Structure formats: structure tokens, C-alpha cells
Amino acid sequence: MTSLSAKIQDVFDEPACDNNRGKDAKARKEGCSKPLTPGAAAGGCAFDGAKIVLQPITDVAHLVHAPIACEGNSWDNRGAASSGPTLWRTSFTTDLTELDVVMGQGERKLFKAIREIKETYAPAAVFVYSTCVTALIGDDIDAVCKRAAEKFGLAVVPINAPGLAGSKNLGNKLAAEALLDHVIGTVEPDDAGPYDINILGEFNLSGEFWLVKPLLERIGIRVRACIPGDARYIDIASAHRARATMMVCSSALINLARKMEERWDIPFFEGSFYGITDTSEALRNLAELLVRKGADAEILDRTDTLIAEQEAIAWKKLEAYRRRLQGKRVLLNTGGVKSWSVVHALMEIGMEIVGTSVKKSTVEDKERIKRILKDENHMFEQMAARDLYAMLSKHKADIMLSGGRTQFIALKAKTPWLDINQERQHPYAGYDGMVELVRQIDLAIHNPIWGQVREPAPWDCQPAGEDDLASTKNGTATVNAFNEFVGATAHRLGER
Numbered sequence: 042m043t044s045l046s047a048k049i050q051d052v053f054d055e056p057a058c059d060n061n062r063g064k065d066a067k068a069r070k071e072g073c074s075k076p077l078t079p080g081a082a083a084g085g086c087a088f089d090g091a092k093i094v095l096q097p098i099t100d101v102a103h104l105v106h107a108p109i110a111c112e113g114n115s116w117d118n119r120g121a122a123s124s125g126p127t128l129w130r131t132s133f134t135t136d137l138t139e140l141d142v143v144m145g146q147g148e149r150k151l152f153k154a155i156r157e158i159k160e161t162y163a164p165a166a167v168f169v170y171s172t173c174v175t176a177l178i179g180d181d182i183d184a185v186c187k188r189a190a191e192k193f194g195l196a197v198v199p200i201n202a203p204g205l206a207g208s209k210n211l212g213n214k215l216a217a218e219a220l221l222d223h224v225i226g227t228v229e230p231d232d233a234g235p236y237d238i239n240i241l242g243e244f245n246l247s248g249e250f251w252l253v254k255p256l257l258e259r260i261g262i263r264v265r266a267c268i269p270g271d272a273r274y275i276d277i278a279s280a281h282r283a284r285a286t287m288m289v290c291s292s293a294l295i296n297l298a299r300k301m302e303e304r305w306d307i308p309f310f311e312g313s314f315y316g317i318t319d320t321s322e323a324l325r326n327l328a329e330l331l332v333r334k335g336a337d338a339e340i341l342d343r344t345d346t347l348i349a350e351q352e353a354i355a356w357k358k359l360e361a362y363r364r365r366l367q368g369k370r371v372l373l374n375t376g377g378v379k380s381w382s383v384v385h386a387l388m389e390i391g392m393e394i395v396g397t398s399v400k401k402s403t404v405e406d407k408e409r410i411k412r413i414l415k416d417e418n419h420m421f422e423q424m425a426a427r428d429l430y431a432m433l434s435k436h437k438a439d440i441m442l443s444g445g446r447t448q449f450i451a452l453k454a455k456t457p458w459l460d461i462n463q464e465r466q467h468p469y470a471g472y473d474g475m476v477e478l479v480r481q482i483d484l485a486i487h488n489p490i491w492g493q494v495r496e497p498a499p500w501d502c503q504p505a506g507e508d509d510l511a512s513t514k515n516g517t518a519t520v521n522a523f524n525e526f527v528g529a530t531a532h533r534l535g536e537r
């Protein structure tokens with residue numbers, strides 16, 4: 042069994058990782074051994090990152106081996122949707138106490154918890170997450186999971202990504218390693234076919250993958266595993282029989298895509314389902330990869346026919362918004378794949394991009410933005426809240442698209458705002474998703490509330506007329522009368 046430190050080193054050395062690709066051969070050999078910056082886990086620890094990637098697997102019981110706070114910290118962190126099982130929404134933790142730690146009861150408690158889950162919920166599998174405390178006291182979750190799996194005839198998967206190992210992003214990759222070590226390849230499907238694909242890094246937020254899956258099905262492509270959005274354990278266990286992979290979020294699961302190519306010869310590409318052009322390009326790339334792997338070339342024609350039909354429908358729907366949004370200025374404060382795919386999508390309908398953040402974007406993401414915007418001055422790494430507020434309050438953008446953390450900066454600057462990060466309420470993927478995104482932008486920009494909140498308050502705009510002078514005079518008179526009353530009262534009390 043590979044130790045945790047060796048596994049972390051392996052993930053740091055990932056050759057397909059954006060940082061490592063930029064190094065020369067010597068530097069790459071040394072890997073990415075830079076010690077962690079203190080506070081680097083403030084945006085989410087490694088355990089949190091692993092939980093984000095795995096929790097949307099819907100028929101699995103996700104058991105956190107820790108004091109109760111870790112589960113409280115990580116549960117329900119994004120709005121992934123399930124088309125069936127709801128078990129993943131149930132919170133399971135061993136709720137370790139000081140007494141358990143002192144008495145060395147951690148492993149025993151974990152084993153009992155797995156048994157209880159198996160008997161009460163009969164899950165497809167149990168994923169057991171290690172955390173800081175249980176890693177520090179040396180609980181061997183690999184051994185407990187192995188024994189429980191044998192005893193209960195159930196898949197029990199150790200997820201070795203304790204918070205102290207590093208950042209959220211590292212946790213994403215350690216979760217992928219756990220899938221590679223314990224899940225993918227453990228079930229041989231009896232229905233594998235030449236049109237099977239995997240989608241990696243798709244979370245099915247607000248059910249948006251359901252806007253794309255029917256398109257794939259119409260051209261005859263079957264999604265064997267979407268990891269992790271709306272996934273079932275058995276789909277992931279048999280994902281090694283897919284013929285092609287599309288990676289939606291490269292920064293999270295690049296090691297999974299590369300190692301699946303290495304182990305099972307499944308080629309992958311990075312794409313996006315945000316925007317009309319990008320959705321069409323993703324469908325075409327998938328079809329081409331499948332043909333390369335032996336599928337009938339006829340799928341290419343089917344794909345082109347579907348793209349032509351869907352693009353025409355989408356553009357027709359968007360036409361109504363084009364007139365209302367043409368020339369409106371957008372500030373994008375997001376990152377990763379959205380930094381370019383949404384830029385592209387909005388420019389398609391004539392909106393102007395005044396800035397896009399590239400905080401979590403890879404080198405490829407940045408190159409794409411440069412190509413799309415034809416100007417790198419609109420890219421910014423990170424903008425301090427003060428600068429963001431200054432920009433918005435000077436009306437340099439008509440709307441900001443970002444995550445919930447910066448929403449109040451926009452609202453304080455009386456600027457329309459739309460959530461496009463993980464807590465968003467609307468599905469934006471595929472052709473219909475693009476129409477929905479534009480509809481939401483239109484609703485936000487043209488909401489009549491902005492006219493009202495931007496008007497000066499009544500007390501700021503009333504001219505100083507005679508009434509005000511009179512009231513001032515009256516006020517002075519009242520104060521004088523009060524002073525006289527206090528003086529007289531004090532005098533009378535003094536006389537007594």
C-alpha cells in the first residue's frame with residue numbers, strides 16, 4: 042500500500058499538471074515539493090477538496106472519520122443534483138471525542154459505524170474520509186476499510202486526504218487517486234460499447250448536465266460515467282471501459298484523466314459545455330475521439346446535423362436578448378474553465394468583457410482568453426475587494442458575474458450581480474443553458490430595482506426651504522425652553 046506521503050508526492054509530480062508542464066526536465070524531476078504556505082488551506086483543506094469531488098456520487102454513504110466539526114465544515118458545499126438516490130445528502134461521521142482519542146477507540150468506532158451504515162442504509166459503497174485528527178493519532182483507515190469490506194461484503198473505500206496534507210486542490214487529486222486505487226476497474230460491464238464516454242469534473246450543478254446528456258444520447262453517445270455529478274458507484278467502477286473522456290475541470294481531476302489514458306488507453310481532451318460554440322466543439326471532439334477509437338464514422342454526420350439544428354434553435358431564442366444586451370459591459374470574477382468559456386459565450390451575443398479573473402485558470406485557460414479577447418489587459422489575477430468596489434461604483438461594468446463571496450461588493454456598488462459559481466440556482470450548460478444564462482443576465486440588468494436604489498435618498502435631495510429654516514428655528518426654541526426648564530427646576534431644588 043502506497044503511503045500517504047508517497048501518494049502526495051506522486052500527485053505533486055503529476056506531469057500533466059499545469060505547473061509541471063511549464064518546467065524543464067530537471068525541474069520536473071524534482072517535482073513540486075514546495076512546502077505549503079501557512080494559511081493555504083484557508084479556502085478549504087485537502088479533506089474538503091476530496092469531499093467536494095466525491096460527495097456528488099449519489100448512492101454512496103460518505104463517512105467522515107473525525108470529530109464532528111469536519112463534517113459540519115464540508116457538508117453540502119455545492120448544489121449538485123441527483124436524479125435518484127438521496128443517500129449522499131445524509132451526513133455520516135464517527136464523531137470522535139477526546140475520550141475516544143485518549144482511549145484509542147478510533148478504529149473500533151469506525152468499524153462499528155460502517156456496520157451500522159450497512160445495516161441501516163444498504164449503500165452501494167461506503168467512502169471513509171480520514172481527517173487531521175484521525176491521521177495524527179495514526180488510525181489505519183486502510184486496514185479498517187479492508188476488514189469491513191471482507192466482513193460485510195461491501196465496497197468500503199478509504200479516502201486518504203486529511204486536511205493537514207494541503208489545499209483543497211490537492212484534496213481533489215487525492216480523491217481521484219482513491220478512485221483509481223479502489224474503484225475504477227473493479228466491475229466489468231457486460232454492455233460496453235464503442236460509443237461509451239466518461240465526463241470528468243462535471244458536478245451537475247443545478248442539474249445542468251441534464252441539459253447536455255440528451256444531446257449526447259441523440260447522437261448515440263452513452264455516458265458510462267460522469268464523475269462526480271449524479272454518479273452511481275457502479276458506473277464509476279466500470280468507467281475503465283469507456284472509449285473517450287472529456288475533462289470539464291482540468292485543475293481538479295487532471296491526474297485521473299491522464300492515468301486513465303495511461304492504464305486503459307482512454308484518450309481525453311479538455312472542453313466546456315458553456316456557450317454555443319464551445320458546446321458544439323465539445324460534441325465534435327467527442328465524436329472524433331470515438332471514431333479514432335473505432336466507432337463508425339457516421340457519428341460525425343449525426344453530430345454535425347445535431348449541432349446545426351441546436352445552434353439554429355439557440356440563436357433564434359437569443360436574438361430577443363441580443364438587442365437588449367448588445368454593448369452591455371460584463372465583469373467576470375470567477376476563474377478556471379469559466380474564465381474563458383463564459384467570456385466566449387457572452388461575446389457571442391455582443392456583450393463587452395471589461396475584465397475576467399484568471400485566479401484558478403491554467404496556462405491553457407489563459408491562452409484561450411488571450412485568443413478570444415485579443416487583449417490580455419482585461420485579464421486580472423485577483424482583484425482586492427476595495428478595487429472591485431471602486432471599479433463597480435464608477436459604473437465601469439453593467440453587471441458582475443461571480444461567486445457568492447463577492448456578491449455584496451456588487452450590491453453595495455448598486456451593480457447587478459449574477460452567481461455563476463457552485464451555489465448558482467440555474468443550469469447554464471449546453472445550448473439551453475446558454476439561453477438561460479443570457480435570460481438571467483437580462484433579468485438582472487433590467488431589474489427595475491436598480492432604477493430605484495440608484496436614486497438619491499429623499500433626505501439627501503430635499504432643498505433647504507423655509508420649512509427647514511422654521512423647523513430649525515423651532516428646534517432652537519425648544520432647546521432654549523428645555524434649558525430654561527432645567528435651570529428653573531435646579532434653582533427650586535436648591536431652595537429646598
Ligand code: SF4
Pocket residue numbers: 082086087088089107110111114171172173174203204205
Ligand atoms: S480535516 Fe483538518 S483542516 Fe479539514 S476541517 Fe477537519 S480539522 Fe479542519
